[in-house]
Amino acid sequence: MEIRQLNRTDAEDYLSIRLEALQSSPYAFASSYEEEKNQTAEKYKNRFTTPANTFTFGAFEESQLVGVVTLITEQLIKLNHRANIVAMYIKPEKRGIGLGKDLILKVLEKAYRLEGIEQIYLSVVTTNIPAKKLYASCGFEIIGKEKRALKIDNTYYDEEHMVLFL
Structure with a gap:
């Protein structure tokens, strides 16, 4: 298994897994499949070519x-000591083998190398027990709960906000 930062040649594969994630785990993302289904790989080619403040990592088998x-x-002066982990997804058939932890550790390694980053935030749906355990095992702690954070059709999902102080 190889874990590395994505580049412009990975854009098509990223778009594909992103759309899969939005369809198979809609409660895990603020964005929806309907909002992103017409995106093109060009968006990600641009993002991966000049990653000023966004760094996407992929696990390859x-x-x-x-x-x-x-x-x-974060780009604002008062917030630039912070970073956020978003868009975490592992194909269902590859879950439970430590891949999530490897991805998080790779992101943390990157954060440690970035000048000025002191803390990392993430949000996780409260019912996603495996993800919550993963984040806790990497040192993240819950700092708050947002009730009804997401609404899909007529179902609400609460989120827990977590932080890791570097």
């Missing part, structure tokens, strides 16, 4: 992209 995660650093 035999050159197939099977997991992704993105680190976004």
Whole structure:
């Protein structure tokens, strides 16, 4: 298994796994499949070519992209000591084998190398027990709960906000 930062040649594969994630785990993302289904790989080619404040990592098994995660650093002066982990997804058949932890550790490694980053935030749906355990095992702690954070059709999902102080 190879884990590395994505580049412009990975854009098509990223778009494919992104759309899969939005369809198979709609409660795990603020964005929806309906909002992103017409995106093109060009958006990600541009993002991966000049990653000023967004760093996306992928896990590859035999050159197939099977997991992704993105680190976004804050740009405002008063917030630029912070970063956020977003868009974490692992193909269902690859879950439970430590791949999520490997991706998170790769993101943390990147965050440690970025000048000025002191803390990393993420949000997770409260019912996603495996993800919550993963984040806790990497040192994240819950700092708050947002009731009814997401609404899909007529169902609400609460989110827990977590932080890791570097």
